[in-house]
Structures are given as C-alpha cells and as structure tokens.
Amino acid sequence: MPTTQRPPKNKPDLIIIGGGASGLAAACVAADAGLDTLLLEKEERVGRKLLATGNGRCNLMNFGEPAYWGDSAFARGVLTACGAEEVARFFEGLGLVIRREADGRAYPASGQAACVLDCLRTRLEDSQSVKVRTSCTVREIWRRGEGFSIRTQGGETFEADRLIVSAGGPAAPKLGGSESLAAELAGLGHRLVPFRPALSALMTDTAPVKGLSGLRVPACLTLFRDARPVSASAGEMLFTEYGLSGVCAMQLSREAGEGLDAGAAMEVSLDFSTLAGLAAPLMRRVRIEETDAKAAYHKMLDFLRRREGRLGAARLYTGLLPRMMAQKVQALSLQKAAQWLTALRLRVTGVRGFDAAQVSSGGLSCSDFDPGTLQSRLVPGLYVTGETLNVDGDCGGYNLLFAWATGLLAAGHAVQEAGKSRP
Numbered sequence: 358m359p360t361t362q363r364p365p366k367n368k369p370d371l372i373i374i375g376g377g378a379s380g381l382a383a384a385c386v387a388a389d390a391g392l393d394t395l396l397l398e399k400e401e402r403v404g405r406k407l408l409a410t411g412n413g414r415c416n417l418m419n420f421g422e423p424a425y426w427g428d429s430a431f432a433r434g435v436l437t438a439c440g441a442e443e444v445a446r447f448f449e450g451l452g453l454v455i456r457r458e459a460d461g462r463a464y465p466a467s468g469q470a471a472c473v474l475d476c477l478r479t480r481l482e483d484s485q486s487v488k489v490r491t492s493c494t495v496r497e498i499w500r501r502g503e504g505f506s507i508r509t510q511g512g513e514t515f516e517a518d519r520l521i522v523s524a525g526g527p528a529a530p531k532l533g534g535s536e537s538l539a540a541e542l543a544g545l546g547h548r549l550v551p552f553r554p555a556l557s558a559l560m561t562d563t564a565p566v567k568g569l570s571g572l573r574v575p576a577c578l579t580l581f582r583d584a585r586p587v588s589a590s591a592g593e594m595l596f597t598e599y600g601l602s603g604v605c606a607m608q609l610s611r612e613a614g615e616g617l618d619a620g621a622a623m624e625v626s627l628d629f630s631t632l633a634g635l636a637a638p639l640m641r642r643v644r645i646e647e648t649d650a651k652a653a654y655h656k657m658l659d660f661l662r663r664r665e666g667r668l669g670a671a672r673l674y675t676g677l678l679p680r681m682m683a684q685k686v687q688a689l690s691l692q693k694a695a696q697w698l699t700a701l702r703l704r705v706t707g708v709r710g711f712d713a714a715q716v717s718s719g720g721l722s723c724s725d726f727d728p729g730t731l732q733s734r735l736v737p738g739l740y741v742t743g744e745t746l747n748v749d750g751d752c753g754g755y756n757l758l759f760a761w762a763t764g765l766l767a768a769g770h771a772v773q774e775a776g777k778s779r780p
C-alpha cells in the first residue's frame with residue numbers, strides 16, 4: 358500500500374503500530390466503525406510476512422483444537438472470545454473465499470496469500486477514517502496523561518488516547534520481524550519473557566545423511582532428551598546442508614532448543630515407514646505413546662523381506678525410495694536397512710536462529726493482559742496483539758489465527774471505548 362497522500366493529523370483516536378496480520382485485522386475493525394485511526398508500519402509495504410505464509414498459500418487459520426505454547430491458557434481464552442468461526446466470518450465479510458481441509462487447516466480457496474492481503478488492503482483503501490503510513494518505524498512509546506505519545510525513527514511524534522501494538526516478534530527479520538517494541542512496553546511495567554526462535558529448522562549431525570540435502574520426504578520424527586523420548590511430530594521433512602527442516606522438524610525446535618540450553622544431549626530419530634505405506638501419512642504432532650520404534654522396525658524388516666522375495670535384491674528399493682535414499686541403504690543388510698529406515702538417530706547440535714524461524718516464542722507475559730480485550734491490566738488504553746505476546750502455536754494456521762483473533766478483539770474494544778468517551 359503506498360504512503361497515504363493526505364498527511365495524517367497527529368492526534369487520531371487510535372494508533373496501531375504494525376501493519377502485519379494482527380494490525381491489519383485491527384485496522385479493518387476500526388475502518389468498519391469509522392474510527393479516526395493511524396496505522397504505522399516500518400516496512401515499505403504492509404503485510405510482507407503474510408505474503409510468505411504457508412509457502413505463499415497462507416494457512417489462514419485452524420478450526421481444530423487449540424495447539425499453543427507459552428501462555429497457552431491465555432490463547433484458549435482469546436479463542437473463546439473470538440474463535441476460528443468468528444475469524445472466518447470476518448474474512449468472508451471482506452469477500453475472501455475460504456477452503457477448509459479435513460484436518461482443520463484453512464486456506465484461501467485461491468491458494469494465494471496475496472488474495473488475503475488484497476482483501477485487507479482493499480478494505481483499508483476504501484476507508485475514509487484509517488490512514489496508513491509505511492516506512493515509519495516507531496522507536497519510543499510513553500504515557501501522556503490518559504493517553505500515549507509515540508516517536509518515530511524520523512523524529513515525528515503522534516498522540517492518541519488508545520494504542521494497539523501489533524509489532525510482532527523477532528522471527529523472520531527480513532520480513533519485518535523485530536523485538537524492539539516489546540522492550541518499550543516492558544519499560545511501561547509489563548513483564549517480558551525472552552524471545553527465542555520457535556518453529557525453526559534443526560541443526561544436526563549430517564554425516565549419516567550426507568548427499569540427501571534438498572530431498573523432501575514424509576517422516577515421523579521423535580526427539581530424545583538424554584536418551585528419553587520427549588516429543589514427536591509427523592509430516593513433510595526436508596534434508597538440508599545443516600540438518601532437518603520442514604514442518605515436522607520445525608515443530609520439535611522449541612523443545613530441542615530448551616534441552617540444548619539446559620545442557621541435555623538431544624537426538625532426533627527418523628522413521629520413514631510412510632514411504633513403504635506402513636504408517637499413515639500424518640501431518641501433526643504425535644503423542645509419544647503412539648510411537649513404537651520396535652514395532653516399526655519389525656514391520657519394515659518383514660516388508661523388505663517379502664519385497665525382496667517378490668522383486669529380487671536388485672529391484673528391492675526401486676519404486677520404494679527416492680533414488681538418493683536408495684543409494685544410502687542398498688549396500689546394507691536387510692536388518693540394517695530396516696533400522697536406517699525406521700530409527701536413524703541424529704545428534705541435534707542446535708536450532709536455527711530468528712532468520713530461519715517462522716515464529717518466536719516468548720514475548721510480553723499475558724498475565725498483564727485481558728484475554729477478552731487484549732487491553733493491558735497495567736496501562737489502560739494500551740492493547741497488545743499477536744506475536745508480541747508470550748504465545749506461539751504449532752504449524753497449521755494457529756499463529757495466524759491467534760494474530761487475527763487478537764487484532765479483532767483489541768480493535769473491537771478500542772472502538773467501544775472510543776464511542777463511550779465521545780461527547
């Protein structure tokens with residue numbers, strides 16, 4: 358969205374900082390109410406991160422059970438006040454056609470993240486009351502009487518009685534990620550849980566998987582902490598030069614990072630039973646009780662024996678494994694191959710940083726905020742939304758759902774309060 362033509366007046370009713378998912382949703386609510394609002398975004402365009410979501414397809418939300426970490430009870434409270442159905446109604450009101458998948462994930466039916474952003478931007482472009490300023494980084498926030506003053510990097514100051522901070526977290530800095538405003542809000546008395554990369558790739562020992570970099574396969578991964586299984590996740594996995602990526606690896610990164618920081622020995626075990634049709638192709642977290650490495654090994658061994666009997670040793674892996682993987686196992690005994698295919702263990706050496714992370718864990722402690730309104734319990738008139746709060750979700754649309762819901766609730770309440778204070 359280009360910088361607005363008319364200079365905004367410096368004391369609107371509401372200032373929204375951040376034109377990402379939650380800030381744009383909040384601005385649309387303010388536009389519907391005709392509330393005089395100024396949205397400030399530091400990037401040249403709003404919604405840059407949104408365009409990259411779901412590999413450009415935007416996994417918009419999830420209609421399933423909430424799957425949140427950090428202040429997860431707070432996230433459930435938010436979604437009780439504004440759940441996936443309400444969020445879907447909001448988008449349908451903007452004209453977006455949504456496709457719901459059987460597992461609860463929802464996408465724009467067009468398969469284009471750009472369609473989601475277009476709906477939001479068009480609503481704001483049609484609005485007479487919401488002004489958008491891009492390339493405008495907010496540096497300072499302070500209390501002025503009952504309201505707020507903010508100063509931008511360029512030295513401009515703005516005032517408003519109500520302020521919504523939708524500035525996200527430090528994940529994906531190339532797409533606008535930054536943690537600067539969380540520290541500003543901590544300065545107003547809010548508690549801050551340190552940010553860490555979450556939903557990021559795992560760095561592992563790569564020698565056993567040398568040559569597989571770039572290969573995408575379905576897998577089930579189990580994370581071990583000091584030799585004890587602690588978490589498991591299934592879905593698409595990507596071998597990389599430094600280790601493992603893809604949804605199922607990223608979903609283990611939070612616990613891997615915590616374990617490594619605590620000095621524990623972390624390992625990940627890879628099970629490719631799905632490739633042989635011996636396990637359902639799941640795309641979700643898996644309970645440890647659902648994993649059974651011994652049973653998977655025996656099933657695979659039996660499968661390979663029968664297959665060798667039918668096709669012969671030379672054709673054993675043809676049509677079963679990607680060629681790069683077949684090269685890894687074809688010289689092994691059937692026992693060793695079954696072991697490699699169901700329980701290959703790699704040492705986890707690290708978790709990739711904010712640059713490679715989809716979300717950050719940590720943020721402002723939610724005990725300082727009301728889950729029904731997102732208003733600060735310490736500073737009335739201040740609202741915080743989305744990833745700036747200490748909530749992060751699993752892959753599958755949970756992070757955007759939380760962002761939309763918090764944006765809608767915060768602006769809904771700010772609009773109500775502004776109405777009350779009008780003469």
Ligand SMILES: Cc1cc2nc3c(=O)[nH]c(=O)nc-3n(C[C@H](O)[C@H](O)[C@H](O)COP(=O)(O)OP(=O)(O)OC[C@H]3O[C@@H](n4cnc5c(N)ncnc54)[C@H](O)[C@@H]3O)c2cc1C
Pocket residue numbers: 374375376377378379380397398399400403404405406407409410411412415416417418493494495496523524525526528529532533534535537538714715716742743744745753754755756757758760
């Ligand atoms: C590659 C990638 C893929 C993803 N895919 C999905 C997915 O498919 N489904 C899903 O649910 N989640 C996905 N996520 C996560 C999701 O995008 C975020 O959780 C969500 O965008 C958070 O919304 P937000 O409003 O809190 O912050 P953001 O969307 O990050 O918006 C914050 C905005 O504030 C601006 N800003 C920051 N500081 C300032 C400042 N000082 N002054 C002015 N402006 C500022 C930023 O430039 C940014 O535009 C993905 C993330 C990435 C990186």
